[in-house]
Amino acid sequence: MRIYGKSGRKGILFFIFYFLCYSLTAQDTILTSYKQSFVKVDLIGKVRVLRDAVLDERAEEFMGRLCGFALNYALLNGDIMNDDADMIDLINVAAKGAAEFGNKDSSKTLWDLFLVYDNVLARVEILNALGILGQGNAEIVNGLNRFLMDQNALFSSDMTINHPVIREAVSTIGKIGDISSYLVLFSTLSLSYPEEILEAATASLDEIPGDLDQFLLNVIQINPAAESAALPAEKLLAFQLGVKSEKLTDFGKGKLAQAALEAGLDDTGNNADLVDLRYQSVRVLTDLKWVRVSEMAIKHFYRVQTDYTNASATKAQFIDAINLLSAMGTTDAAKVLTLQLGLINSQVEQKIHHDEDIVIAFVNALGEIGDKLAFDDLLRIRDFLNYSGRVKTAANASLSRLKW
Secondary structure, three states: OOOHHHHHHHHHHHHHHHHHHHHHHHHHHHHHHHHHHHHHHHHHHHHHHHHOOOOOOHHHHHHHHHHHHHHHHHHHHHHOOOOOOOHHHHHHHHHHHHHHHOOOHHHHHHHHHHHHHOOOHHHHHHHHHHHHHHHHHHHHHHHHHHHHHHHHHHOOOOOOHHHHHHHHHHHHHHHHHHHHHHHHHHHHHOOOHHHHHHHHHHHHHHOOOHHHHHHHHHHHOOOOOOOOOOOOOOOOHHHHHHHHHHOOOHHHHHHHHHEEEEEEHHHOOOOOHHHHHHHHHHHHHHHOOOOHHHHHHHHHHHHHHHHHHHOOOOOHHHHHHHHHHHHHOHHHHHHHHHHHHHHHHHHHOOOOOOOOOHHHHHHHHHHHOOOOHHHHHHHHHHHHHOOOHHHHHHHHHHOOOOOO
């Protein structure tokens, strides 16, 4: 059954149109009223107008635009009042209001104010607002990236900078979440900023919804001969950030550690950062049992063995290299470990000193792999050679784990 005819539908449409026009007119009337009040009073009064307006029961309808109006006023007078305390108060209230009421149209004005006003409190409040209003705004993103890069350069040159502003800029970049900011955040983390700034930069790096593991992987993998190659310290930093990141999965951390081990092994100059990178990656790869690096694990083992003999590697680092071979679980790894254990056994027969901790590391590693290649050498330890009871107990345990 038809309830309304053509004339009825026209009446309803007219009513809706009239209601919308009336509503918009009412909003504009309220906004105009507050604008007039704002213009008529001094700076302290202008701040009071904004604070009174936010208590209006219809504030949701006009407050964002009123705050935008106030921000424009501050910008127009920035050249003569950029250090006035009352103007700073006005900016803080208006910036907070623009963010609270979602006035994205004011983001450009906010950024211009940030560049004009050098006051720390104003800049921090502006940045906080931009973290909400600047998302998806390429101009704001690029501006923030440039600003932080410039501040990093000043800091590197021992120039004075405002740490609270830097910290807020770093946090704002994370809230906006554009992947173009990865590089500037990474550059920030490579500097000796106070811990609170470094923590904020790390959090922002994780907060950006992009492919962080690929970015960090690229830093580690760049050919040292390339013009844009990362420094050894940057490669180490990229690895450490990735391992600590809650954003990366074990798979992502495994790929990062594999690249780190490769970069460390490629270094023939014994660069301290790359040596550290290699040793740190070994522990991660061992924990993950990342079998993709079996060949590199063997190469690493022989390098560490030489360094340990020359007293340039510690016993702990040598044992870590043994444990990495154990984690590989391959026949090739078992062959290397068995060969080395056989050499130690021969030395024991000749009454040459041996390190008990290292012998046990070899024995336990062979038991973990379980390859029967180790049977003869483990049996010799348990039943025939002059080892301590601790070593013989370990050999017996490993014998029981061999697979036949």
